[in-house]
Amino acid sequence: MNITVIGTGYVGLVTGACFSEMGNHVTCVDVDAVKIEGLKNGIIPIHEPGLAEMVVRNSKDGFLAFTTSLEDAMRASSIYFIAVGTPPGEDGSADLSHVIEVAGKIGLNMSGYSLVVNKSTVPVGTGDLVRNEIKKALEKRALDIEFDVVSNPEFLKEGDAVNDFMRPDRIIIGMEHKNEATPETRHETRHETRFKSGYGLPARSARATEILQRLYSPFSRNHDKIIFMGIRDAEMTKYAANCMLATKISFMNEIAGICEIMGADVENVRKGIGSDSRIGYSFIYPGCGYGGSCFPKDIKALIKTSKSAGFSPLLLSAVEKRNAAQKNSLFEKVSARFGNNLAGLTFAVWGFSFKLGTDDMREAPSLVLIKSLISAGACVRAYDPVAEPQTDREFPGEWMESGKIVFCSHQYAALENADAMFLVTEWKPFRQPDFIAMKKIMKTPVIFDGRNQYDPLEMKELGFEYEGIGRKA
Known part of the structure; x- marks a missing residue:
């Protein structure tokens, strides 16, 4: 399959390299000409075990290419993964300017059916914004071209990202529901609404479904790891996963602080609670705080999104405060x-x-x-x-x-x-x-x-x- 990945940061480069490893022809696009020239020469801008070898090998074999021209890349592909950054703004909200800009450029350059896959971590509702931006671009060109917008969030751990992509726990694919309830039916009971309008049933695009199942089949050969859901469900799943992990870390750090005052040893406490299968040992190691590009940003973004919608995220706010103190x-x-x-x-x-x-x-x-x-x-x-x-x-x-x-x-x-x-x-x-x-x-x-x-x-x-x-x- 021919794939275009827009953005050669942490997510985009790993995504492009891993898809090319399976024999797909991938072109990675970035506006940073220096970075692209470096990648063409085997210079990897991030440290990630196994990534450099994969990039060099697949570039040499012709499966992976790099360019600064989205227009050129799109000529050979109809599958576009958006993997650009969504840095936090001053108020903590995710900056979607790069995502929206890319969506507009896709709309200005597409010539036939296109599958637009959002790999970036984005707030709930971004899929609608991407679709609208593509439609606006097509309207400027006076064209009516079929396309699908999909959310396919990444679940990659830095330091083990290649292994996570090649052997995923799950592959989340969020697609638009074609028969959602209208505002007029939302006052009805859930059963009545489901019966009348298909509410909650993902009437997926057969074309997009078939493409993504083929694309991800090499990554789920032992059993089907693909979970289909609504596009907003997928966007929320990514935030919920990171916020849950951050919550476990902050919880354990708070317990550690209490242990210091009470004269208990948190390592024994950790072993004691981790042996409970309902809790487990993952992400309950106390330390000097979490960092990185995901947890802090995603906690802030979900807090901001929740408050904007009129909901007070008390637990998430406490998680963020505990980590800042830690x-x-x-x-x-x-x-x-x-x-x-x-x-x-x-x-x-x-x-x-x-x-x-x-x-x-x-x-x-x-x-x-x-x-x-x-x-x-x-x-x-x-x-x-x-x-x-x-x-x-x-x-x-x-x-x-x-x-x-x-x-x-x-x-x-x-x-x-x-x-x-x-x-x-x-x-x-x-x-x-x-x-x-x-x-x-x-x-x-x-x-x-x-x-x-x-x-x-x-x-x-x-x-x-x-x-x-x-x-x-």
């Missing part, structure tokens, strides 16, 4: 230990990215910690095995020029003359370090563990002062 937890610990004035002190920070497996620093807890440390007068020596190239956009140049922050080439080099070390990202090389060597390198053997990687009793026996998140020695 990102300050490590700095609060260091202030309690060393005081509010940290002038003359040096701190080592292990890990910049918001999680292991990625170089993404968006909304990372490390940003809050490092900025707080430097604002309090401290100097920072920091190391991350992958994310250092992203730091230029996150920290003022004068901090590096003045030595306020030094990016080290090795994790142990960051410990030189350190009054304490912070573990912020749980990269594998940080999990079993040489503590004897660390103690010799550091000025003061103090560890603030933002991911609960180390055992408090072992740290005490080795002569370290140790503080985790909700831990008890």
